[in-house]
Amino acid sequence: MSRETMEYDVVIVGGGPSGLSTAIKLKQLNSNLNVCVLEKASEIGAHILSGNVFETRALDELIPNWKELNAPIKTKVSKEKFLFLGKTKSLSWPTWLLPSVQKNHNNFIISLANLCRWLAEQAEAIGVEIFPGFPACEVLYNDDGSVKGVATQDMGIDKDGNKKDSYEPGIELLGKVTVFAEGCRGHLGKQLIKKFELDKGKDPQQYGIGFKEIWEIDEKTHEEGLVMHTAGWPLDNNTYGGSFMYHAENKQVFLGYVIGLDYKNPHLSPYDEFQRFKTHPAIKKIIEGGKRISYGARALIEGGIQSLPKMYMPGALLVGCDAGTLNMPKIKGSHTAIKSGMIAAETINYHIERGDNLSLYEKLFKNSWIYKELHEARNVKPSFNWGLILGILFTGIDQIIFRGKMPFTLKHKHADHETLKSAKEMPKIEYPKPDNIISFDKTSSVYLTGTNHVDNQPVHLQLKDPNLPISYTLEKYDEPAQRYCPAGVYEVQRENNVNKFVINSQNCIHCKTCDIKEPSQNIIWVTPEGGGGPKYGNM
């Protein structure tokens, strides 16, 4: 059956900061352009998760009067702390000794989900059409191989692939240019990078998994505007990661943990490291007596400029972290995502107006502050391959003395799925049981995300080889999916002495970690039926 088609000047896949900024900038440049944004979440913001300490530089350029327009950017950073954690002790690092990229005094503590909702309102007010609940599941190509647009997912398919009574076919959205703004490890972006060899000559992309919880805490321990980061315990010297704690408005703190997905020990459970981290006396004393109101997790880009693929191809562009524009030492990607979207919009406008080649995107990108920023940041993450201590020392020299201008570029040597050592070689890790006050199990955490997928639909976590998890991954790596998944989607169940690999796909919070870390790249994340996944509030 042929699908219905709808034609636009520009089709944007993904309603996060990069996609919405692309849409807004396009309409600002030419209000006659027809622009639509597809979003897989049930509403804009529901799949957005970010720290977030926000640098307004890009937004100042995009919507200079954001303050008058009541943008949800209210809490200015008023105080900063950086702690090194030992098992029970903590050492406060003087902030004047922090590299300037890690200073936040002009920034704001925000909810990125709320900022996206606001951006969506601004976009709709100038005529952008936004369609939440419609995942783009397939890239469409012209005969000459250029990107023609995308197709949305069919709705109402049962788990065996049959049409239900409620079946509603997907439709084809065709654009003069299609912009992919799916965020980190976008599942169409991944296909495009492969097809057009956009990563040729680049280092393998590097990822992290980020957790976030929102706590409502006692006003005695709440300091609105305080930004605190930690490094060290509970991670060992060889695992890259750290925490953030941002004191936002309404007595809330945004508490999170990021772990590089290049970790080596298959017994490591990022989720349990985060839960254990909260039991440190320096952290516990702040949140004790408070209430956890939200939980979520999402993979993020850490590769920087060395891993940034070519961002243009015939008929399409990548923006934000679908390409990978996050600035790792700054721990910020929202301002670069917005800026990349704005540059994409300028490119597209020239392309439609006077037929410029889309390769203009790269030129404009290289001439902008975003490139300079990412270039200066490039050596920080790879230096942590030498361990936390040498990494910090190097970063100090690189960022404070040389300001990112050292005459060489460190490389990322391995993709994250290649770094695991075998289970036998590595020590098992004994994690403390959750106390249900400070630390919690995965089930009660997923409950807070409001995650749901309509049941009786095809499993959206596909195995290339369905036998591999038991026949190989369990034997060699003790099936790490049981631990790296932050939502308990993967289980190995033993029944009558036979091991069975179970995928609870309805729990999936769309973080994409399995697609990244599975050692044989055997798990493929595809889009579930529209509107499925978490329903994050102010994450």
Place this chain on the structure above:
Amino acid sequence: MKILVAVKRVIDYNVQIRVKEDGSGVVTDNVKMSTNPPDDNAIEEAVKLKEAGKASEVIVVSVGDEKAQETVRKALAVGADRGILVKAEGMIEPLAVSKILMKIVGKEKPDLVFMGKQAIDDDCNQTGQMLAALLKWPQATFASKIEVKDKSLEVTREVDEGLETIEVNTPAIITCDLRLNEPRYASLPNIMKAKKKPIEQINASDLSVDTKPRIEQIKVEEPPKRKAGIKVASVEELVQKLKNEAKVI
């Protein structure tokens, strides 16, 4: 035959409800809102009747703040013909809603009024019944099957004992159960078309209906946490605990 469908905007059923710290209500800021689930069944049934040629027009109405327009718009995207939004701020109790609906019925003169059996936010299960009483119309609540006959409907009701089939004369009020049908998805082209369908806006205050709450809400609190269970070693221990600790036998 004209069908009026009443829909309510509520907190989405997947969202974990959080009580406000001061006990004045539940948190609705930045919370995903959706159509009350059985209201979706009501719309679906009305649209199906129209597609089967048994209804001539489906009008959807909601009472609420400006944002309830989204709920009306969603009903238009799955096949309702036009919408009415009665704007009212704050807590509107079932009696006030049914009085407002009575005015809309007076204006639109539908043959049938459909709505969900109850709303998942306050769980009142009153509006349909009150509207039937005010209009002096017959009612069929908890409908899981509707058959249209000449000047009457045969309705199967989900009752505690099983299924009850009754016949009601039209005009009538029907409140719908989740088992009635499977609501369809809104397709993208239909969402686009729905943007052009008319939504009439009326202020509740212009309908001369008193919407002041009759119920004073004293406090909203979370249900007490359930204690973790324990394992007992023997039947004797269980009996002993039931007797002496739980004091239930």
